[in-house]
Amino acid sequence: MSRFPVRRPEFDFSGVRLFFYDDNALASAFWAVLQALFPDGERFFIRAVRDCRKRIDDPELQKDIDTFMEQKANHGRAHREVNAMAQEVHGIDLKSIERRTARIMALFERIHTPMQRLAMTAGAEHFTATVARFLLRHPEYLAGFRDPDARRLVMWHAIEEREHRAVAFDVYRGAGGTYWMRAVMWLWMAAVLAPWLTFEIVRLTARLGGFDDRAALRRGYASLLGRKGILMKIGPGMRDYFRRDFHPNDDDQSALEAEWRRELGWAN
Numbered sequence: 001m002s003r004f005p006v007r008r009p010e011f012d013f014s015g016v017r018l019f020f021y022d023d024n025a026l027a028s029a030f031w032a033v034l035q036a037l038f039p040d041g042e043r044f045f046i047r048a049v050r051d052c053r054k055r056i057d058d059p060e061l062q063k064d065i066d067t068f069m070e071q072k073a074n075h076g077r078a079h080r081e082v083n084a085m086a087q088e089v090h091g092i093d094l095k096s097i098e099r100r101t102a103r104i105m106a107l108f109e110r111i112h113t114p115m116q117r118l119a120m121t122a123g124a125e126h127f128t129a130t131v132a133r134f135l136l137r138h139p140e141y142l143a144g145f146r147d148p149d150a151r152r153l154v155m156w157h158a159i160e161e162r163e164h165r166a167v168a169f170d171v172y173r174g175a176g177g178t179y180w181m182r183a184v185m186w187l188w189m190a191a192v193l194a195p196w197l198t199f200e201i202v203r204l205t206a207r208l209g210g211f212d213d214r215a216a217l218r219r220g221y222a223s224l225l226g227r228k229g230i231l232m233k234i235g236p237g238m239r240d241y242f243r244r245d246f247h248p249n250d251d252d253q254s255a256l257e258a259e260w261r262r263e264l265g266w267a268n
């Protein structure tokens with residue numbers, strides 16, 4: 001048994017709204033683009049850990065790796081499902097964003113060594129764990145997901161990102177990964193992904209007519225980059241990654257995570 005479980009919650013996305021976050025085009029475009037990134041992103045992380053796991057002797061960590069992979073495969077599947085449903089119901093094209101993600105991940109796989117890909121994975125996992133911490137600590141933000149199943153999807157994913165947050169990092173460290181490689185790979189990944197994601201978000205917002213309503217646009221912008229916006233709030237947590245003695249488990253939110261598990265009706 002690993003230190004955290006695999007769950008397969010059932011979702012019904014048939015009623016998914018077009019503006020599923022806060023009835024707001026920009027904020028919904030942000031989450032839709034993130035969700036389009038997940039399926040192939042998660043697959044990239046799984047492969048990166050798989051390619052380096054032979055260097056790990058710790059049997060506990062090996063079991064965690066198995067569960068990490070299963071959790072991630074389930075996340076990828078669920079997000080692909082909600083994206084497909086949003087495309088079917090509302091005719092918005094998210095598949096093409098998924099395809100471009102796959103192409104970028106394939107490029108990373110061609111040009112990087114397994115250890116470099118694992119360093120990227122450890123960095124990306126810190127990002128998801130930091131976003132997850134924000135969501136768990138800010139129920140008022142989470143409430144912006146108005147569809148119960150969209151909210152449940154995000155909470156399930158967030159809790160599991162918290163549970164497996166140290167796996168890729170521990171494999172990286174156990175396999176002899178250095179501080180400099182993980183710092184540089186994080187910056188490289190951000191330099192590639194941030195401009196592209198911004199472009200995708202702006203383009204999708206435009207397609208959703210999000211630039212027509214200035215007040216809504218301002219509200220969406222504030223939810224991302226305002227003083228209380230999600231991207232501003234996760235900044236300090238992201239900077240921790242650049243400490244030499246950083247470890248994902250330094251940030252313990254287990255009491256809060258247990259509260260959310262209860263809320264979702266899970267025994268563990």
Ligand SMILES: [Fe+2]
Pocket residue numbers: 042071072075076157161
């Ligand atoms: Fe995930």
Ligand SMILES: [Fe+2]
Pocket residue numbers: 072125128160161164
């Ligand atoms: Fe993860």
